[in-house]
Amino acid sequence: MSDLLTTPLAGLHAELGARMVPFAGYSMPVQYPQGLMAEHKHTREAAGLFDVSHMGQLKLSGPDAAAAFESLMPVDVIGLGVNKQRYGLLLTDDGTIIDDLMFVNRGDHLFVIVNGACKVGDIQHMKDRIGARCDVTPMPERGLLALQGPKAVDALERVVPGVKALVFMTGSPFQFHGQDIFITRSGYTGEDGFEISVHESQADALARELLAQPEVKPIGLGARNSLRLEAGLCLYGNDIDTTTTPVEAGLNWAMQKIRRTGGERAGGFPGAHKVLGQLDDATQVKRKRVGLIGIDRVPVREHTQLRDMQGNPIGEVTSGLLGPTIDKPVAMAYVDVAHTAVGTRVNAIVRGKPVAMEVAPMPFVPNRYYRG
Template sequence: MTADTTDLLTTPLYALHLELGARMVPFAGYAMPVQYPSGLMAEHRHTRDAAGLFDVSHMGQLRLVGPDAAAALETLLPVDVQGLGLHKQRYGLLLNAQGGILDDLMFVNRGDDLFLIVNGACKVADIAHIQQHIGSRCQVIPMPEQALLALQGPQAAAALGRLAPEVLGLVFMTGMAVQIDGIACYVTRSGYTGEDGFEISVPGTQAEALARKLLAQPEVEPIGLGARNSLRLEAGLCLYGNDMDDKTTPVEAALTWAIQKVRRTGGARAGGFLGADTVLAQLDNPALLQRKRVGLIATERVPVREPAVLENMDGQQVGYITSGLLSPSLNQPVALGYVQPDYTAEGTELFAMVRGKPVPMKVSATPFVPARYHRG
């Protein structure tokens, strides 16, 4: 059964989703496929074993153009933009003046521009924020005419390599402009599943043709948002709006790995970004933190979902769950959540309150399922 999606935006693959039997639901203002007839579990396992094709055309794509673009973007992100090599990709965090995360994004140095991909639910606000703060220093060019496909899984390279052999030369977090069976695309070797794979920016007018070419490969099946969520959670990857928001700093969100040394205290280009005072103070003095994101695994097979409360041995609330589900790969409940700093050590025992009953959980390292990115 399909939810009412009459007032929603659609991606260029909407008709194809219906043809493939997708159950469509509202997501980020779009009618999106949550699953296909094979179901979430089968789609999840197929991506882990072979290759899954995701429509992520609801995401925002934009270009920053001009000689000052990299330095300008560094005023909004606590990451190294200026030092990024040609056709290299990096994960970034768009911050507000308080150090809260407005969105997380990916960006590539394509030489003649910086190519950004932002979250679908945030893209209008993100583009306005970027335009407001750095629009006088570089051109901010939204790309609503582009669709975005993600091909993920251990056999993604074999499937895409038949259509565009040159992509096999890419390693994790690099990109290239390429013709895929005659269709002009920009491809990065990256994704949101923890698996090897690719994200493909393609003109919307040619997105369905490309999707059909990919689905014709024997390894590839269409995958919906349901499996995308379970895959990213097993990979320990944050979902904006659940695991971080504009009240959460990168340090609280345990994303300090994304802040390169050059942007930290003592670096040649330290600070200078929105929220730097708060973020750098927390980096220098962890005692300032009141909460931090951790991974959790339940020791009983009881699914633990957001926004379940986390309690310590004495029944005191010490945190809460932000994402949780029964892991299809591990057959165990896994979750991300926030806890007081005294409870972040791996192996710490906590209890999630599910329908009034305590479910024992242990703080765990992430990813829950080891990543298999192709690093060459």
């Protein structure tokens, strides 16, 4: 643990009795004394505060920044309105996923958030590919907090007046104790909530003010994982990686029509031949990501083999656990396309024995984003 990086909230985590684990090169809180189950349920019912300062924050600036960034992804960057946020996918030249990310049009620059484990590689990839067209500026001095849950807006509005005017996937600059912060109404739990970019010197004070609100409790990475899985959201390195394409991952919705069909901005991104080929011809897709719900109360973990009812291997689980809200085993998996229909029965092989599961639509728990 001594070789790990720490976030600006390291001292606060220690005070709160967090159990720390290595994650993405950082010492991070996996849970607090109340435990994963209680933290998960509190976020669903009230408001949970997450330290996600291990994530990478950067800005892309210059008159060509939007067009340059668009050249790396099958996503509409140029058409994104000011203070609007969008989900993006960095692709390899083979059309597989380097990382997934979020970005906001700040008007004079693009504000980008990438995954912690990928940030060094992502930033270098952007510098190599588009560094001659725009300035790629990492912001390691910024902390990142996520406040999630149905009562997050009540708590945050007291600390940062005006945030309740935001709607899902929009952002705006605000002030905290005279310092600039930037808040988006977004998150990784399926609940309403916010992500707050704050200078590292102000992160501890902001976290303490939020935790002083009656609705808010600290939440660790364990509950963050169970919340995002119930919400049907991919975890990079588990459910998507450089072996999966956006089409296999069921992320067609993240590729806007203007980048997919006709017109001068269709294609032109890395791996476009592969991705557009899969969109145009379903026979090119051999497997797809699906949701699974357990018939029995046996949790099924990642890397568990899946078989059809005749015992033939058909795929593998990429994420799985007992969903605290749904109170059933839930999982994501890649299976061959013949077994992707909702209601299809499959067997997960757990300790050599078949455990019955059924293909189910995602999210497993309805999303509650605030769209106005």
